[in-house]
Amino acid sequence: EDQVTQSPEALRLQEGESSSLNCSYTVSGLRGLFWYRQDPGKGPEFLFTLYSAGEEKEKERLKATLTKKESFLHITAPKPEDSATYLCAVRRTGFQKLVFGTGTRLLVSP
């Protein structure tokens, strides 16, 4: 069965303090690893898709990387508006459904 584990569950940073969020996965035939951002009471907002080990994607202060067993979401010099829950999900070859981790709640203090 496909599994996604995210760590830490919660992370508190000072503004400007860079860090990384981890997503470990087990899937038979990865057909995409996805990062989403979710604000309280809102729908997940798509950030990145990674397809193969070694791939990297960047958007503003966020950079996602992928290995054969895990993905990292690096946050450089975060700002308070980066506070949210970050969700990781995987899709298996031949299937359309996404399997989500339980997320990392990020709080960035000014």
Add this chain to the structure above:
Amino acid sequence: DSGVTQTPKHLITATGQRVTLRCSPRSGDLSVYWYQQSLDQGLQFLIHYYNGEERAKGNILERFSAQQFPDLHSELNLSSLELGDSALYFCASSVVGASGPSYNEQFFGPGTRLTVL
């Protein structure tokens, strides 16, 4: 704004009742997915429709059913509601089957918060 719309935003009802949640996908998207998000379970896949046909089922209860109409909007019907059905229900859409790098992403709507009393 993802382009996916869901109504209603909030729904409060009693145990044993039946409700219908509605979703309109992004323009051009043929696939609609339903997910349930509860505090203890995270986001769980319920069902996938593609161009009007059911394609996959996840952990969807028999009391729940869905359909996708010719105009591609979708409805999720929840019946004989129980307290444990209280959750956020999200609809997502994607372009499935098209070529190009972006065909795989799912874009989520704002959700319907269901409270069963």
